[in-house]
Amino acid sequence: MNMNVTLPGSTGLQFKNPILTASGTFGYGVEFAPYGDLTSLGGIVVKGLSLEPRAGNPMPRIAETPCGMLNAVGLQNSGVETFITEKLPKLPTDELPVIANIYACDPAEFGELTAVLAAEKGIAAIEVNISCPNVREGGILFGQDATLAARVTEAVKKAAGDKPIIIKLSPNVTDITTIAKAVEGAGADVISCINTLSGMGVDIRTRKPLIANVIGGLSGPAIKPVALRCTHQVCKAVSIPVIGMGGIASAEDVLEFILVGAHAVQVGTSNFLRPDFSFRLVKELEQLMEKMNITDLEEFRGSLKL
Amino acid sequence: MHQEQCTTLTVLDNVPFGTVSGESLFFALRIERPEWADWQPGQFVMLRPEGWALDMMWARPFSICRVSKRDLVIFFQVVGRGTKRLAELKTGDKVVVWGPLGTPFAVEDKTPTLLLAGGIGIAPLVAYAQKHPQPWNLHMEFGHRMPLNCYPFESINERITAASHLERGPDDLAHFLDLIETSIKEYAESDGLVLACGPTPFLRAVQAFAAKHGARCQLSLENRMACGVGACLGCVTKTTDKMTAKGVAAGRAQACEHGPVFWADQIVLDED
Known part of the structure; x- marks a missing residue:
């Protein structure tokens, strides 16, 4: 059975299976090391990094919702330097593709941050968050405007050297394919979709929003149909590889995203179901493929009958 | 060396403590003992019944109240959606538990x-x-x-x-x-x-x-x-x-x- 994933094009990105963990749900990987073998995963995307440390949003930042959750963590992180000196050395980067997820306030800063990470041997690729709904100075704006999205992509690409760049798209747009084509045209190597859906929750007793930021990002199985639709549309619109995500909670879900054309997937909120979730999912996918007589994922990929 | 584990354990029993206006709101949930090397008071576990499927995505954190040779006991009060469902747990139900987690209380033997x-x-x-x-x-x-x-x-x-x-x-x-x-x-x-x-x-x-x-x-x-x-x-x-x-x-x-x-x-x- 072949679970290997080789992303086409010049990226040189290879995963031993299509299951990666999504940024913001898997910390810096080390948090989950007690619960499974990190190197059994296809790859990990670490918590969003910024040039300088960020304190993030006020509490409460998270709320559980039916089949999902809202979050407005606001990209709290200790800055890229701390990541490189303290977190990255703890990861088995020889055997595990570690993808750095980045956020910045303008294209120049995106470029600066990328340059810092591009110099790190242990980083397999850079995923660019142009779609975080939880930070105010720009954030989502990049992801909602094709011209801005292209400018950020160009700035990152220019600074990335030979590191592949992955642009993470927002579903909070009228037509996701417009943004997808814009970032492809600007030099993106890979697209990942989707980030969270903009949402909110309220408490009728306290008459307060469920999270202090009022509006947050909805994730989890509740958004899977939206994520699948976006992945399907983007796969048809561009020729660069796509990593699909949004509410994946089973091996069947993984195959659904691959069926509509994704090369790989990321697991996000389901990592909170239990900390060994993604490790188990790799094994479950293998069993499911065997049961379904799928010997090669590449053969199955994009085979949706329309 | 980390010693945390994530395991599926069986509920031994779920005993209501007292009543408030005729309702049971406090429970001692006793589950089979996880194979922990050690734990310290003040640490907690994350606990999520398998029966929750995907409806409620999060486990709930509970302080460890007791660990004996046979069981792990946590004590909870019904305050919301999750704890209301936890109150329905019965002998033989399966729960996913990870822990022991977090930083415990300081212990100073001779200090008042x-x-x-x-x-x-x-x-x-x-x-x-x-x-x-x-x-x-x-x-x-x-x-x-x-x-x-x-x-x-x-x-x-x-x-x-x-x-x-x-x-x-x-x-x-x-x-x-x-x-x-x-x-x-x-x-x-x-x-x-x-x-x-x-x-x-x-x-x-x-x-x-x-x-x-x-x-x-x-x-x-x-x-x-x-x-x-x-x-x-x-x-x-x-x-x-x-x-x-x-x-x-x-x-x-x-x-x-x-x-x-x-x-x-x-x-x-x-x-x-």
């Missing part, structure tokens, strides 16, 4: 130690009194609003002294706060240790008294959590410049990893 418990916050302090090497140095003051038999007050180690205080209204609360301030002052004067667990307003009062009288004090927080392992950043608390824990940055510390037990002078309790 004051345990301040508010409501269901008594759970980890029951464990503390049970495991302490010299329990005769411990004293507990327990404030509660529901009938005493709703709480595991009777299970407290008989070798410690403990007093309970029912809060029926503002006068009782004022009296209780006076009493704990006096106690905290006494313990501060003898370089004792003060450990508190309970609702946030209670912890805020304890924190203020400890600061005023210079008491060495630890607080156990109960913040909303999704992962329990330091990744989701949903449970963070603001830290002061006295925070010394390694890995705390940007003035925020995860309650799951750096807590739930914090030194009172190292954190800022948000108004909510």
